[in-house]
Amino acid sequence: MDKTKNAPAADAPAPAPAGRVGPKGVSNLSQAHYRLFFWGIAGLLVLVFGASLALGRYSIPFFDSFKIVLSRIFPIPVTWENVPDAVVMDLRLPRTIAAAVIGAALALSGATYQSIFKNPMCSPDLLGVSSGACVGAALAILAGAGSFAVQLGAFVGGCLAVFVTVLIPRLMRNESTTVLILSGVVVSSFMGSIMSIIKFVADTDTELAEITYWTMGSFAAVKMETMLPVLPTILLPLAVILLMRYRLNVLSLGDNEARSLGINLQATRGAFIICSTLISASCVCLAGTIGWVGLIIPHVSRMLVGSDNKKMLPIALLLGSVFMVLIDILCRTITAAELRIGILTGIIGAPFFVAILVKQNRNMR
Secondary structure (H helix, E strand, O other): OOOOOOOOOOOOOOOOOOOOOOOOOOOOOOHHHHHHHHHHHHHHHHHHHHHHHHOOOOOOOHHHHHHHHHOOOOOOOOOOOHHHHHHHHHHHHHHHHHHHHHHHHHHHHHHHHHHHOOOOOOOOOOOOHHHHHHHHHHHHHHOOOOHHHHHHHHHHHHHHHHHHHHHHHHHHOOOOHHHHHHHHHHHHHHHHHHHHHHHHHOOOOOHHHHHHHHHHOOOOOOOHHHHOOOHHHHHHHHHHHHHOHHHHHHHOOOHHHHHHOOOOHHHHHHHHHHHHHHHHHHHHHHHOOOOOHHHHHHHHHHHHHOOOHHHHHHHHHHHHHHHHHHHHHHHOOOOOOOOOHHHHHHHHHHHHHHHHHHHHHHHHO
16 A cells, blocks of 8 residues: 555645634634733723723722712722712712713624625624614704603614615615615715704804703713613623624624534524614613714724634623724813813724725735
8 A cells, every 4th residue: 555645745735723724714822812802901991991080170099989989889888979979970970880881882783794795894883773773862852852762763763764775775675785885875974964954043142052062972971871771782782792693703704604503694684684673773862872883993903813703702892892982082081171082082083094004905915
């Protein structure tokens, strides 16, 4: 028998290191490095969370801010006055929680859309949820409704816009992802036109200013009583996406491959779209329109841990929280008057995204 028959070729590629996959795989990071990234970003989130509680026009010692919060749970001796307690618990804690949750939710929603449609340029407002939510909120403001009605109008408007977007391909009997994306563009443009009409008929001294400020996004008005009813529609869909994140890897392989693996494409894709829509609509109704987070953070997460959604989505969740809490800190500290979230995310996000694209282009070359 020829012993060289089964011998490996001299120029055969060496086997991949443990914890890695080949060039057609979805992950290129070892488990140890992934844990390092995960816990490092989690620790950073704790630090920026404490900084958000401590920083502002009324400064509070960093560790005292944690003590004030933990004193509601553990028997910690009170060594601070009433004013720091009220500032942390009534003003900064609700907006910091909202910033962390919304940042995580938008990043996760954006990463989900990018995986579903196999397009890294997708964002949470791809199917018109943000534009629809703005129209719903603007109509509520125009009607002179209260803050709860504005939130409800934004939520209903966002869900209705996505419903129309999904309905158009069904009416055309063409449910391809390309037609769905084009339907989202059409609905977003239509909602933008309605928004222009609302602004045109709104009172320039009161209603127009309120509508404009609301669409810029802010956590200044977030209170525990307004945030708690919205949290379930953010956290429950978020948990569903995390539990089903392995299916995103299958969807990203292509329709034929997903069917061969026993995936019901319509049901699975529909479940992800419903969860992402609920998340996006809830975020908009709570804090207004916030752009760039769902577009930038998934890109950064892929650069850190690869494109495996089982690893990438938790990292995107943590990075989104860190990013949004940092943006909120900057909004209320860098100027005398508090900036709107949407302004700063656009100023920081656009150049940062260009830098990511340039770096990826160089790596491809």
